[in-house]
Amino acid sequence: GESVGLHLPTLSVQEGDNSIINCAYSNSASDYFIWYKQESGKGPQFIIDIRSNMDKRQGQRVTVLLNKTVKHLSLQIAATQPGDSAVYFCAEKGDTGKLIFGQGTTLQVKP
Amino acid sequence: EPEVTQTPSHQVTQMGQEVILRCVPISNHLYFYWYRQILGQKVEFLVSFYNNEISEKSEIFDDQFSVERPDGSNFTLKIRSTKLEDSAMYFCASSPSQTRNTEAFFGQGTRLTVV
Numbered sequence: 128g129e130s131v132g133l134h135l136p137t138l139s140v141q142e143g144d145n146s147i148i149n150c151a152y153s154n155s156a157s158d159y160f161i162w163y164k165q166e167s168g169k170g171p172q173f174i175i176d177i178r179s180n181m182d183k184r185q186g187q188r189v190t191v192l193l194n195k196t197v198k199h200l201s202l203q204i205a206a207t208q209p210g211d212s213a214v215y216f217c218a219e220k221g222d223t224g225k226l227i228f229g230q231g232t233t234l235q236v237k238p
Numbered sequence: 239e240p241e242v243t244q245t246p247s248h249q250v251t252q253m254g255q256e257v258i259l260r261c262v263p264i265s266n267h268l269y270f271y272w273y274r275q276i277l278g279q280k281v282e283f284l285v286s287f288y289n290n291e292i293s294e295k296s297e298i299f300d301d302q303f304s305v306e307r308p309d310g311s312n313f314t315l316k317i318r319s320t321k322l323e324d325s326a327m328y329f330c331a332s333s334p335s336q337t338r339n340t341e342a343f344f345g346q347g348t349r350l351t352v353v
Contacts, residue, residue, distance in 0.1 A: 165281075168346070168347075169346055169347070170242075170329045170331075170344030170345050170346050170347050171281060171329070171344045172344070173341045173342075173343075176341075216280065216281065218281075222336075223286055223293055223294045223336055224269050224271070224286055224293075224333060224335075224336030224337075224340075224342070225271065225283045225286050225294055226271075226273070226281070226283060226331075226342065227283065228273075228280045228281040228282070228283075229280060230279070230280045231280055
């Protein structure tokens with residue numbers, strides 16, 4: 128069934144600090160995950176993805192970690208900037224291309 | 239940079255009325271999707287569309303909903319008789335492929351308010 132969720136609805140961090148946003152999933156067969164960023168009034172924007180045969184994937188200032196043992200993934204944002212303020216969703220992509228989104232974490236960056 | 243465009247940005251309609259939400263996917267994409275997001279909640283899958291037919295639909299996508307690709311560029315979502323609980327943001331997305339490592343691009347959304 129639908130299985131993707133996030134731990135915290137809101138995360139507040141100081142500008143320049145690192146942010147960690149968490150997501151738990153329940154379907155052990157899930158094998159592809161994506162993090163999306165949604166700014167106010169906009170649609171979800173792809174940030175980074177990871178397949179289940181990987182533990183870690185890095186992008187520009189972002190890192191996704193996948194722990195299949197506990198069915199948990201996280202998004203780490205280095206040196207968080209005001210422009211990072213948004214709602215972050217993890218999502219699972221199924222065989223047909225549909226995305227199953229988690230609840231979302233609102234990241235607030237304090238100057 | 240190519241983008242998915244949606245119109246209108248905001249639609250207010252009376253309960254029981256029909257609405258059509260419009261989307262222009264990215265031109266070389268083949269897979270099209272509608273999602274909705276009730277205020278403060280997660281984004282929910284409604285329907286996927288490929289080769290002029292629905293490939294998958296969710297429980298939300300009941301007989302009141304329909305999708306159409308009337309020409310080579312538009313992709314529409316119709317709600318025949320709107321209910322108050324249909325109030326939400328509706329997002330269109332398109333993708334060149336349905337494979338896992340292919341990004342889906344989202345439009346800015348249409349905010350539907352049913353009064």
